[in-house]
Amino acid sequence: MMGLLCGIIVYYLRKERLELKYTLLWLLALLIVLIVVIFPQLINTVAALVGVYNPVNLVFYVQGVFVVIILLSMTAIVSGLNRRIRRLAQEVAILEERLRQAEGLGLKASASRGVQEQTVPLNSAAGKAAQ
């Protein structure tokens, strides 16, 4: 089961479908599982240490905590992405408006001068709009 999960993560990382940054938590979880698999006695020791009656309950508990942490980090990541996308959309919208204005000015300028080529007046208009 854990081998499968490990395989999937490595596969995704190789295919660049997951960014390493976002898989660190998963890899940490896998590392803990790996340690426990190699030293199964560890669970009993830790359970006795924190006073958990049944060592399996400790496994479930830690599992639950990890899932919650990973979900929370996902929500934080989504919020960050949301903010970035919003910023981008706002910039795109403002630039689109500016481009529209510049093109309008450029067309007018070239029409009044009777110039067929639009690139030069377009640029100058954009330069004016930039100031």
Place this chain on the structure above:
Amino acid sequence: MTNKKRLKLRYAHCADSTGKGIGSMQKVLVIIPAYNEGKNIGNVVTQLRSACPDYDYIIMNDCSKDGTEQICRENGFHYVSLPINLGIGGNVQTGYRYAKKHGYDIAVQLDGDGQHDPSQLKSLITLIENGQAHMVIGSRFIRREGFQSSFLRRVGIRFFEKLIRLLCRQTIADATSGFRACSRDLIDFFAEDYAQDYPEPEAVISAIRAGFKVTEVPVVMKERKTGVSSISSLKSIYYMIKVSLAMLISAIKPWKRR
């Protein structure tokens, strides 16, 4: 208060470089947020142009599905069209970013549904021009004239009033009003950081807590002509919870967030 001083210092050089003295004509931008307001937007712009020909305006089209953009283009209105729907918060913030980029001194929000009367813009702007406030909100509930909203909504607005008084020790009677004017400092502040989803009351709190002076002036509002409000009856519970929470959160945020 130190924040305010810092802002003044920060903009001192701007005032010099543009060569604007106190009392000279200030550049005013009217931000008109619009989502599916194709039926109203023409009237709003026409009224605005006849009432205040000196002010620039910009329609913020929040990716409307009813051809609002096409109407704007065909009529030659000034508009910014978002490529994706951001909701009223992100939409209005785009307006503030636009105002900042183009160096406006004052930005006024005017709803695209015709609720707000453009001829009353002047009373909002005067206070900012005189430097008496950073933000002026047009309030329905000072003189209690015109459209007063439904009973339940008034209860909700009264609740926000109490909450703001609790958090900011200041009375804002109509924090949900989208009819508001902002000074250059506040434009700069909102361009970087503006509340999302249902932003009006939250924006008021964050402005007050950042040290800006917020006041209200009485206005008369009309009932919207066509189209639907962004807050339907089903969403109103979510609205109340979200806004109250957001206000509480903005209250526990550190006072200076730059």
